[in-house]
Amino acid sequence: MSQPIPRLGRTPSRLRMDGVPILSVMLASALPNLLPVIAQSPSMPPLGLLVFVGWRLLHHELWPLWIAAPLGAFDDVMSGNPLGTAIFLWSVVTLAAEMVDTRLFWRDYWHDWLIAIGASIFFLLGGLLIARISGSRAPVELILPQTLWSALLYPLIVRVIARMDRWRMMA
Amino acid sequence: MARPPSRRPGVNRRAQYGLFASYVITIGCAIAGLLLVVVSFADPAGFAVLRAGAAEITTPVASSLRYMVSGFGSVDEQIVAYIDAGSQNAALRRQVEANRVKLIEADAVAQENVRLKKLLGLTQSSDDRITTARMISSSSTISRRMARINAGSSAGVASGMPVRAPEGLVGRVLIVGPHSADVLLLTDSQNIIPVRRVKDNIGAISTGRDDGTLEIRPLSAGANPFRPGDILVTTGTGGVYRPNIPVAIVVALREGYAIGVPLASPARVEMVMVERAYDAHIPPPVTQAAPATPAKAPLP
Numbered sequence: 167m168s169q170p171i172p173r174l175g176r177t178p179s180r181l182r183m184d185g186v187p188i189l190s191v192m193l194a195s196a197l198p199n200l201l202p203v204i205a206q207s208p209s210m211p212p213l214g215l216l217v218f219v220g221w222r223l224l225h226h227e228l229w230p231l232w233i234a235a236p237l238g239a240f241d242d243v244m245s246g247n248p249l250g251t252a253i254f255l256w257s258v259v260t261l262a263a264e265m266v267d268t269r270l271f272w273r274d275y276w277h278d279w280l281i282a283i284g285a286s287i288f289f290l291l292g293g294l295l296i297a298r299i300s301g302s303r304a305p306v307e308l309i310l311p312q313t314l315w316s317a318l319l320y321p322l323i324v325r326v327i328a329r330m331d332r333w334r335m336m337a
Numbered sequence: 338m339a340r341p342p343s344r345r346p347g348v349n350r351r352a353q354y355g356l357f358a359s360y361v362i363t364i365g366c367a368i369a370g371l372l373l374v375v376v377s378f379a380d381p382a383g384f385a386v387l388r389a390g391a392a393e394i395t396t397p398v399a400s401s402l403r404y405m406v407s408g409f410g411s412v413d414e415q416i417v418a419y420i421d422a423g424s425q426n427a428a429l430r431r432q433v434e435a436n437r438v439k440l441i442e443a444d445a446v447a448q449e450n451v452r453l454k455k456l457l458g459l460t461q462s463s464d465d466r467i468t469t470a471r472m473i474s475s476s477s478t479i480s481r482r483m484a485r486i487n488a489g490s491s492a493g494v495a496s497g498m499p500v501r502a503p504e505g506l507v508g509r510v511l512i513v514g515p516h517s518a519d520v521l522l523l524t525d526s527q528n529i530i531p532v533r534r535v536k537d538n539i540g541a542i543s544t545g546r547d548d549g550t551l552e553i554r555p556l557s558a559g560a561n562p563f564r565p566g567d568i569l570v571t572t573g574t575g576g577v578y579r580p581n582i583p584v585a586i587v588v589a590l591r592e593g594y595a596i597g598v599p600l601a602s603p604a605r606v607e608m609v610m611v612e613r614a615y616d617a618h619i620p621p622p623v624t625q626a627a628p629a630t631p632a633k634a635p636l637p
Contacts, residue, residue, distance in 0.1 A: 172570060195367040196395055198474070198475075198476070198477045198478050199391075199392070199399060199474050199485070200395055200398045200399050200402065200474070201398055201399070201402065201474060201477075202402045202403035202406055202473055202474055202603045203474065203475065203477055204472050204474070204475045204484055204603045205475045205476075205477035205482075205604075206524065206548070206549030206602070206603065206604055207481075207524075207547065207548040207549050208477065208478060208479060208480050208547075209477050210477040210478045211478070212478050213478070230358065230359060231359045231360065231362065231363040232362045232366050234361075234363065234364050234366065235366035235369070238370065243387050243388055243391045244395075245386075245478050245479050246388065246476040246479055246481060246483055246519070247383040247425075247479050247481075248372050248373075248374050248376070248377035248378065248381075248384075249376075249377050249387065250369075250371065250372065250373025250374035250375075250376070250377060251370070251374055253367070253369065253370030253373060254367050254368075254370030254371050254374065255365060255370075257363050257364075257366045257367035257370060258367055260363060261360070261363055261364070261367070264360075274523040275508075277529065285412065293479055293480065294480050296374055297479070297480050297481055299363075299378070300377075300378050301527055302480060302481060302525070302526050302527055302547065303481040303526040303544075303546075303547070304526055304547040305546075305547070305548075308480055308547055308548060309480070312478070
């Protein structure tokens with residue numbers, strides 16, 4: 167990929183600045199529905215959440231806090247969870263990230279990684295709990311592979327987000 | 338990375354109120370999300386329209402990708418099959434000889450069956466098939482097991498219809514959109530199917546375990562009657578699935594139940610058939626009050 171060339175005196179369009187992060191989260195939420203993979207057990211990591219957390223940790227003032235609700239609603243519609251699951255869980259993740267920002271003085275790469283793993287464990291457990299309340303009998307260890315994939319995939323997602331962020335900023 | 342500049346606005350009162358309001362709005366959103374979950378439980382079909390609508394957008398992409406990569410999922414099996422082709426060939430030859438005899442016997446039995454059913458007046462229209470479709474994607478990120486097929490209400494698919502592959506049962510239709518439908522797979526723990534063992538009609542209940550296997554729980558108390566290798570088929574009880582559709586093969590035994598694997602693995606089947614719900618054929622029960630009054634108008 168050729169390096170983007172910044173041009174002096176130009177600012178990127180508002181649409182590109184605001185649209186790229188939101189569209190990337192929505193695309194990540196929709197990706198499991200686009201791929202022709204018939205999974206026998208939950209195998210894909212919660213990509214939408216990982217990209218959402220990635221953007222949030224990269225630029226904490228990128229979005230207003232309430233953005234978790236509309237993006238979470240889109241994720242619910244795509245993933246097949248009961249509507250409201252991701253609205254609730256993503257909002258809680260946003261508030262928790264806000265708390266972490268006030269507590270942590272330095273945030274290293276490893277902190278980001280651990281926050282992302284914590285968020286995905288919370289999201290998967292919450293989704294499982296809500297599914298169990300509605301009558302499913304899925305065992306808790308079912309989320310272990312997904313947690314592992316989330317942990318392994320997050321560094322790659324951070325790099326993809328960084329690339330997108332650079333393209334977004336260049337006029 | 339150094340600590341990012343905080344959202345905290347310092348002494349600016351207006352900004353402080355703005356920050357407080359944004360926290361309140363987010364907590365409000367979280368509570369609204371919880372309420373929506375409760376509403377989804379109370380009325381599971383209510384938000385199905387949203388999901389079906391979203392499926393309209395993703396289905397064309399998933400469909401075309403599916404056509405491109407058909408057969409991709411079984412690459413490993415094909416490699417293994419190539420490696421032990423020689424010994425497999427001899428074994429398969431023997432099996433074909435044995436099966437040929439059984440096929441002829443089965444043909445004879447089927448013909449006899451048709452004859453006997455005609456005598457009993459039980460003949461059903463043999464073509465229960467609504468449409469054939471391709472499995473294009475699945476709910477791979479959540480604990481519920483659903484798959485999407487690329488046929489919807491425009492092809493006559495309706496909620497509750499059984500879906501099967503030539504190898505066996507796949508599941509039943511849950512949410513229907515115009516050009517796609519979500520199928521609740523056998524392996525979902527909310528899909529409960531009455532089954533029986535083929536060779537001696539021992540009844541059991543098959544429930545998904547959400548990890549690609551099934552829990553086969555015998556109806557009779559006492560010792561577990563199942564052995565690995567037993568084939569289970571539908572009984573027709575409950576009226577959704579036609580009797581005698583292959584469901585699962587027992588692979589392991591547990592305390593009081595058996596673990597089965599679906600005969601039609603959703604990851605491997607290419608085409609599935611959507612069928613009419615079995616019950617639709619059963620005529621409504623005859624009312625006993627009819628003979629009391631002489632029939633005035635003949636029923637059409």
